[in-house]
Amino acid sequence: MPHLLFRGVAAEQLQAVAAPLAEELAAICECGTDNFTMACLHATSVFGSLPGEPAFAFIEIGWFERGKDVRTRFAQAVTRYVGQLSIPEIEIVFHAYREDSYYINGEPVEE
Amino acid sequence: MPHLLFRGVAAEQLQAVAAPLAEELAAICECGTDNFTMACLHATSVFGSLPGEPAFAFIEIGWFERGKDVRTRFAQAVTRYVGQLSIPEIEIVFHAYREDSYYINGEPVEE
Amino acid sequence: MPHLLFRGVAAEQLQAVAAPLAEELAAICECGTDNFTMACLHATSVFGSLPGEPAFAFIEIGWFERGKDVRTRFAQAVTRYVGQLSIPEIEIVFHAYREDSYYINGEPVEE
Numbered sequence: 001m002p003h004l005l006f007r008g009v010a011a012e013q014l015q016a017v018a019a020p021l022a023e024e025l026a027a028i029c030e031c032g033t034d035n036f037t038m039a040c041l042h043a044t045s046v047f048g049s050l051p052g053e054p055a056f057a058f059i060e061i062g063w064f065e066r067g068k069d070v071r072t073r074f075a076q077a078v079t080r081y082v083g084q085l086s087i088p089e090i091e092i093v094f095h096a097y098r099e100d101s102y103y104i105n106g107e108p109v110e111e
Numbered sequence: 112m113p114h115l116l117f118r119g120v121a122a123e124q125l126q127a128v129a130a131p132l133a134e135e136l137a138a139i140c141e142c143g144t145d146n147f148t149m150a151c152l153h154a155t156s157v158f159g160s161l162p163g164e165p166a167f168a169f170i171e172i173g174w175f176e177r178g179k180d181v182r183t184r185f186a187q188a189v190t191r192y193v194g195q196l197s198i199p200e201i202e203i204v205f206h207a208y209r210e211d212s213y214y215i216n217g218e219p220v221e222e
Numbered sequence: 223m224p225h226l227l228f229r230g231v232a233a234e235q236l237q238a239v240a241a242p243l244a245e246e247l248a249a250i251c252e253c254g255t256d257n258f259t260m261a262c263l264h265a266t267s268v269f270g271s272l273p274g275e276p277a278f279a280f281i282e283i284g285w286f287e288r289g290k291d292v293r294t295r296f297a298q299a300v301t302r303y304v305g306q307l308s309i310p311e312i313e314i315v316f317h318a319y320r321e322d323s324y325y326i327n328g329e330p331v332e333e
Binding site: 001003006011014015018019022034036037038039040041062097098101102103104105106108 | 229278
Binding site for chain 2: 223225226227228233236237240241243244256258259260261262263264284319320322323324325326327328330
């Protein structure tokens with residue numbers, strides 16, 4: 001946690017920026033980089049965001065809510081790094097997980 | 112937005128109905144078709160919904176909540192078009208995004 | 223429903239435990255195994271959970287909320303079965319669907 005799931009970004013592209021992005025996000029969240037995962041989802045676009053249209057990245061972030069200030073700085077860091085990959089349209093949605101509904105090795109994060 | 116993510120529907124199948132479906136959804140939502148994305152998720156079914164069983168489509172829709180009437184007309188339009196693809200079982204879940212947790216090019220949709 | 227979506231677990235691995243896991247989950251939920259789907263998501267890890275690092279499984283469960291006791295027993299059963307696949311780190315998140323936002327063949331589960 002946080003988990004970042006990318007659509008519209010190739011893994012090879014993301015690879016180029018993943019380590020410095022993780023460093024910056026860890027600083028924003030005041031935690032270690034080993035808390036983060038980033039993965040590129042395999043999906044086939046069928047409408048919108050097609051080849052020949054301006055590149056569009058959609059990024060889902062699953063985390064425990066950290067408030068507006070952290071959230072905005074987080075979104076802006078992700079946007080800046082993904083923007084370096086020549087992707088002009090970047091949309092990000094945060095999913096706030098409930099701590100009583102998140103289990104690590106069988107134990108809830110919060111009772 | 113809205114973003115439609117399909118499982119159990121092949122991209123080639125969806126291609127056949129995507130444009131008229133987008134037109135109908137845009138009319139229901141009173142917005143342009145360029146707001147919509149549709150993508151087929153790559154996943155391997157391991158239990159339920161296996162080859163040889165009746166085809167089952169699971170469709171996740173991420174959007175900003177528009178209320179029950181629009182939601183039901185939206186679900187019924189998606190069901191009708193996907194039903195044309197000889198898929199007898201269709202389940203749809205709507206995820207209502209929070210506007211303060213959705214960022215477009217680094218800016219929240221709503222402060 | 224419930225729908226289990228796995229990352230970091232190969233379909234061939236999951237195949238080996240899916241049927242007994244479904245039996246146990248059905249007993250916990252007091253429903254039939256035909257309510258369950260399990261699928262492995264295709265995604266490429268780019269940061270965290272890379273080859274050479276300890277295997278990490280992330281499992282998303284979409285369902286209607288059944289309360290803490292059922293949720294914990296459910297998570298522990300999934301953790302136990304996935305742990306048999308030599309995966310030492312297992313994180314599970316439950317997404318509670320709203321019944322008025324879940325449609326089966328065009329009809330909401332709850333008005």
